Amino acid sequence: MNSNAPRTRVDTLIIGAGLTGLSAGYHLTKHGEQVIILEAATRVGGAVGSVIEAGWLRELGPNSLMQTEALAQLLSELDLSAETIEANPIAKKRFVAKNGHPVALPANPLELLSSPLFSLGDLFHLAREPWIKPAKTEESIAQFVRRRLGQGFLDWAVDPFVSGVYAGDPNRLSARAAIPKIYAMEQENGSLIRAGIARM
Known part of the structure; x- marks a missing residue:
């Protein structure tokens, strides 16, 4: 030196x-x-990056952004607003790989009941959700979802979402900080299902 x-x-x-x-x-x-x-x-x-493999674009980290006021302001300050690309409506249909095959994530309650992603045990856990009490301590996303919805919903619905948006581990992300609207639904209504019904 x-x-x-x-x-x-x-x-x-x-x-x-x-x-x-x-x-x-x-x-x-x-x-x-x-x-x-x-x-x-x-x-x-x-973790953010893109590579082209065999003619396909593959994202190494998050593949989408959640539209928030703070994000819009940051993109504007960095003069990147014009670089954003709206998702194609076709992309609203999301898939996860299960047993080596793509399976569509359910888009409505009827698809949820017939989805091969979730077991009968997962659906029974979901049916009990309105009676599960809110936690009294800080939880990770994984703890929150496992308690309210069950392991199957964590594995096949939430984990892919968290990986896609945050490129993070749901066991290490705070539910209150990372999914504040969903966290607030539990705090205000005592249940995600009851909150969903109240918003209809």
């Missing part, structure tokens, strides 16, 4: 140039902080 090398003063040193590191750096810089971001990989973006 060269002790004569010029030293750079920074207010914050961020380790990792994934979305979290880049976002934190951007917001700190906006507030006048001197920031340095260190990244071990040869590119920024962390």
